[in-house]
Amino acid sequence: MILGRRSLIAGSAALLAGCDTVIQQPAARRILFLGEDMHRGLQRALVNRNALAPEFTGAERSPFFRPNGTRDPGTSEYAALQAGKFADWRLQVGGLVAQPLSLSLSDLGAFPQRVQITRHDCVEGWSAIAKWQGPKLGDVLKAAGMRDAARYIVFTCADLYGGAPYYESIDLVDAFHPQTILAWALNDRFLPVMNGAPCRLRVERQLGYKHAKYLMRVEAVASLDGIGKGKGGYWEDNVDYDWYAGI
Amino acid sequence: MDAFRFRRDRLGLFLARLRLEAGDCREVWLMHAAAVQRSENHDSLTAMKTVFRHRVATRLWHWINAISIFILIGSGLGISNAHPRLYWGSYGANFDPAWWELPRFPAWLTIPASYNLAISRRWHLFFGLVLAFGLLAYMIVSLLNRHFARKLRVRRGDLSRRNLLADLREHLALRFHDPANPTAYNIFQKLTYLALIFILLPLVIFTGIALSPAMNAGLPWLLDLFGGRQSARSIHFLCMIGLALFTVVHLTLVILAGAINETRSMITGWWRVPEEPRP
Numbered sequence: 001m002i003l004g005r006r007s008l009i010a011g012s013a014a015l016l017a018g019c020d021t022v023i024q025q026p027a028a029r030r031i032l033f034l035g036e037d038m039h040r041g042l043q044r045a046l047v048n049r050n051a052l053a054p055e056f057t058g059a060e061r062s063p064f065f066r067p068n069g070t071r072d073p074g075t076s077e078y079a080a081l082q083a084g085k086f087a088d089w090r091l092q093v094g095g096l097v098a099q100p101l102s103l104s105l106s107d108l109g110a111f112p113q114r115v116q117i118t119r120h121d122c123v124e125g126w127s128a129i130a131k132w133q134g135p136k137l138g139d140v141l142k143a144a145g146m147r148d149a150a151r152y153i154v155f156t157c158a159d160l161y162g163g164a165p166y167y168e169s170i171d172l173v174d175a176f177h178p179q180t181i182l183a184w185a186l187n188d189r190f191l192p193v194m195n196g197a198p199c200r201l202r203v204e205r206q207l208g209y210k211h212a213k214y215l216m217r218v219e220a221v222a223s224l225d226g227i228g229k230g231k232g233g234y235w236e237d238n239v240d241y242d243w244y245a246g247i
Numbered sequence: 248m249d250a251f252r253f254r255r256d257r258l259g260l261f262l263a264r265l266r267l268e269a270g271d272c273r274e275v276w277l278m279h280a281a282a283v284q285r286s287e288n289h290d291s292l293t294a295m296k297t298v299f300r301h302r303v304a305t306r307l308w309h310w311i312n313a314i315s316i317f318i319l320i321g322s323g324l325g326i327s328n329a330h331p332r333l334y335w336g337s338y339g340a341n342f343d344p345a346w347w348e349l350p351r352f353p354a355w356l357t358i359p360a361s362y363n364l365a366i367s368r369r370w371h372l373f374f375g376l377v378l379a380f381g382l383l384a385y386m387i388v389s390l391l392n393r394h395f396a397r398k399l400r401v402r403r404g405d406l407s408r409r410n411l412l413a414d415l416r417e418h419l420a421l422r423f424h425d426p427a428n429p430t431a432y433n434i435f436q437k438l439t440y441l442a443l444i445f446i447l448l449p450l451v452i453f454t455g456i457a458l459s460p461a462m463n464a465g466l467p468w469l470l471d472l473f474g475g476r477q478s479a480r481s482i483h484f485l486c487m488i489g490l491a492l493f494t495v496v497h498l499t500l501v502i503l504a505g506a507i508n509e510t511r512s513m514i515t516g517w518w519r520v521p522e523e524p525r526p
Binding site for chain 2: 008012013015016017019020023031032033034035036038039042043046047048051052053054056060061062063064066119121122123124125126127128129204205206207235239240241242245246247
């Protein structure tokens with residue numbers, strides 16, 4: 001009995017260590033990482049592409065919407081924009097579009113607005129509910145005349161990670177989803193710096209790290225190859241986060 | 248001549264075992280018993296009191312589950328370390344009151360050992376699919392081949408206080424099998440397996456699905472059912488504790504009942520009827 005229990009504990013410790021050895025093998029890693037594609041395939045097959053993320057009432061909001069990641073980009077360029085209350089900030093919309101755009105905050109406000117109270121889910125496990133306002137990304141892309149060859153939308157930010165701008169990307173299903181907006185207001189105020197001023201992405205059916213803050217450029221591309229390390233985002237490139245974060 | 252008979256009897260035994268795998272029925276069992284009788288002279292030790300206990304679907308599912316649950320708990324504890332606070336309701340973050348501030352799980356309990364949320368999630372999300380589709384397949388197979396009906400049906404009188412108390416006494420005396428029908432599950436086994444297959448495993452799977460923001464859009468009623476995403480996350484964690492407790496009790500009983508015999512029966516299907524102490 002004692003022997004049995006000891007060997008059980010030793011065995012399970014060996015198994016745990018074994019898992020860490022297994023994940024070092026490229027073939028095993030590839031199989032394990034297929035989980036992301038299986039979930040994406042299943043979710044896309046099961047969920048209507050326009051199905052809405054749950055929305056809430058004003059009373060159901062979190063008392064405080066906590067920031068995460070960069071709290072302030074802290075670069076001199078960003079500081080200058082912030083000093084001018086983002087009057088000089090322009091969002092560049094380019095890549096595979098017929099008509100590249102350069103949009104000010106008031107330009108964004110001139111598009112039809114979507115207001116939504118949604119839940120933000122961090123990959124770490126916490127959730128916070130807040131009210132967001134901004135134009136639909138789909139409307140902005142249509143205004144720029146997105147070309148047929150485009151497959152992904154890439155977002156480049158003002159904050160630096162390891163010396164390079166934070167970036168993220170989504171596919172066209174999420175880009176043209178009715179709740180995917182370029183939010184410039186949080187809880188009826190302009191976005192605070194810690195939450196991504198002056199404008200951040202909301203892509204409500206994915207985890208928080210996809211919701212790029214401090215947006216500077218929106219580009220339509222045919223492929224993610226050659227951008228960053230080619231995996232579609234800072235965390236995807238550097239620490240193996242899933243590119244598809246609907247899970 | 249003797250050698251020929253020996254081979255023939257071994258063949259008969261082998262064929263009977265094969266047919267038992269395919270679908271167990273009384274005639275095959277009788278065939279097997281006859282083959283055992285014939286081979287008794289040659290093989291009395293292994294054939295005498297060995298019975299076919301677990302079918303291939305049960306055995307396969309058992310080991311798939313064993314691996315999945317082991318990896319899911321290890322990687323899940325790694326994920327918990329990213330934000331070790333549990334809440335009730337839809338939202339919950341650092342500035343909201345947590346109903347449980349979890350300890351930081353040590354390296355020897357988590358997959359991977361060194362904190363890495365991305366890799367913990369890769370393990371967890373892959374084996375979450377294995378667990379869910381494994382359960383679905385097992386449920387379908389076990390309904391079709393009447394495994395549930397034959398092995399797990401709670402019969403009249405099973406739940407009477409007398410039977411429960413008698414079974415409890417037998418457990419305390421470390422006698423786990425009814426000598427008249429040693430392969431039948433006792434009532435505690437039935438209730439445990441029923442709770443596991445029809446309550447705990449579905450609950451841990453559906454609370455897991457309710458954590459996916461994309462699935463929230465597809466199945467919003469799941470969130471209503473569990474009372475919000477953070478409630479689903481709390482229930483998911485409580486289910487993990489239930490599964491961990493089950494595993495501890497299960498392994499303890501396997502050791503008490505005879506680790507080698509029980510483990511072998513879950514690999515080959517064949518179980519030696521133990522001679523348990525009788526008063």
